[in-house]
Amino acid sequence: MLQTVLPQPLELELKEVGVPTPAAGELVVRVRAVTLCGSDVRVWKGEKTGGVAWPATIGHELAGEITSVGDGVTGYAAGDRVSLAPWFTCGVCEYCLTGETNLCDNMEVFGYGISGALAEYTVIPALGVANGQVVKTTDALAPEISALAEPLACVYHGHSRSRIHDGSTVLIVGGGPIGLLHLELAVLAGAGTIIVSEPSASRREFARRHGAHVTVDPINESLADAVAAATGGTGVDSTIICIGHGGLVAEAIEVTRKGGLVNLFAGFGGDGTGTIPLNTIHYRQQDVIGNSGATLEDYRYAVELIESGRIDLSEYITDRFPLNELDAALNRAISGDAIKVAVIC
Numbered sequence: 001m002l003q004t005v006l007p008q009p010l011e012l013e014l015k016e017v018g019v020p021t022p023a024a025g026e027l028v029v030r031v032r033a034v035t036l037c038g039s040d041v042r043v044w045k046g047e048k049t050g051g052v053a054w055p056a057t058i059g060h061e062l063a064g065e066i067t068s069v070g071d072g073v074t075g076y077a078a079g080d081r082v083s084l085a086p087w088f089t090c091g092v093c094e095y096c097l098t099g100e101t102n103l104c105d106n107m108e109v110f111g112y113g114i115s116g117a118l119a120e121y122t123v124i125p126a127l128g129v130a131n132g133q134v135v136k137t138t139d140a141l142a143p144e145i146s147a148l149a150e151p152l153a154c155v156y157h158g159h160s161r162s163r164i165h166d167g168s169t170v171l172i173v174g175g176g177p178i179g180l181l182h183l184e185l186a187v188l189a190g191a192g193t194i195i196v197s198e199p200s201a202s203r204r205e206f207a208r209r210h211g212a213h214v215t216v217d218p219i220n221e222s223l224a225d226a227v228a229a230a231t232g233g234t235g236v237d238s239t240i241i242c243i244g245h246g247g248l249v250a251e252a253i254e255v256t257r258k259g260g261l262v263n264l265f266a267g268f269g270g271d272g273t274g275t276i277p278l279n280t281i282h283y284r285q286q287d288v289i290g291n292s293g294a295t296l297e298d299y300r301y302a303v304e305l306i307e308s309g310r311i312d313l314s315e316y317i318t319d320r321f322p323l324n325e326l327d328a329a330l331n332r333a334i335s336g337d338a339i340k341v342a343v344i345c
Contacts, residue, residue: 009046025126060111246274
């Protein structure tokens with residue numbers, strides 16, 4: 001079988017290796033599709049190294065088909081279509097025991113610390129199988145659509161903490177794939193006014209087609225003026241920052257109303273520091289929250305949202321590449337012109 005390997009950042013090899021055989025408790029999955037995440041790109045570029053086992057086989061947004069089942073595994077069979085919640089948690093730390101598994105002290109992530117899915121076949125370790133992280137999916141959806149359950153789960157986790165409800169005013173800063181998924185969930189929640197700030201014209205148009213009431217080009221327009229016009233000068237109820245630029249946080253706080261919420265959903269580049277208006281937060285009694293990952297329950301709910309058709313992600317895969325063109329796929333993902341790039345294995 002073919003397997004992609006990153007010996008180190010900015011190096012990529014395509015190797016011919018044997019098809020794996022599952023050990024007790026494991027599953028082997030024939031990978032059908034992997035969608036690329038911004039963190040995959042950061043690993044490739046050497047910007048994300050923590051938790052990565054080198055040489056690395058990345059890829060954690062996957063869908064495929066079980067081909068072989070290890071001894072002791074029940075509930076799965078060869079031929080089952082599946083996707084994977086890629087967060088391998090310990091189950092015994094304080095956070096796992098209180099249900100906050102996304103904050104597990106000992107978490108390893110498939111595709112980083114655990115060899116990932118950018119290969120023709122991949123092994124799902126016994127811990128993930130036992131934890132129920134392998135989720136059966138329908139044959140009716142293209143595998144690259146099923147693979148989007150992972151980013152949707154993370155977005156849902158953040159959305160569920162952002163106090164968005166019927167009639168809410170919402171600002172989404174960044175109209176990349178994550179911001180657009182936040183848009184889908186805000187629409188589903190019945191938000192009354194949704195503003196998307198995004199410099200790319202094609203992504204702004206995508207956002208309008210998918211329910212944004214107002215789109216803003218932050219390079220050539222005033223975001224503060226656009227928010228004031230859309231909210232009668234009050235500011236939005238909830239702001240979700242989906243771009244990891246620290247300078248955007250202060251602006252987001254200023255356009256959020258008294259008693260409102262700002263969700264720092266994105267991870268922030270560089271040293272991760274920035275300057276924020278503390279007195280604005282204080283006197284407006286705002287909540288500023290962070291967000292990290294998702295739980296298995298979030299993932300299962302994301303699968304249900306996709307498979308039920310309550311969220312239609314059919315337009316999200318804008319580019320498809322074969323496994324032997326992974327370098328081109330990564331460069332396309334970097335370009336900012338695509339929504340989601342899929343590697344079809």
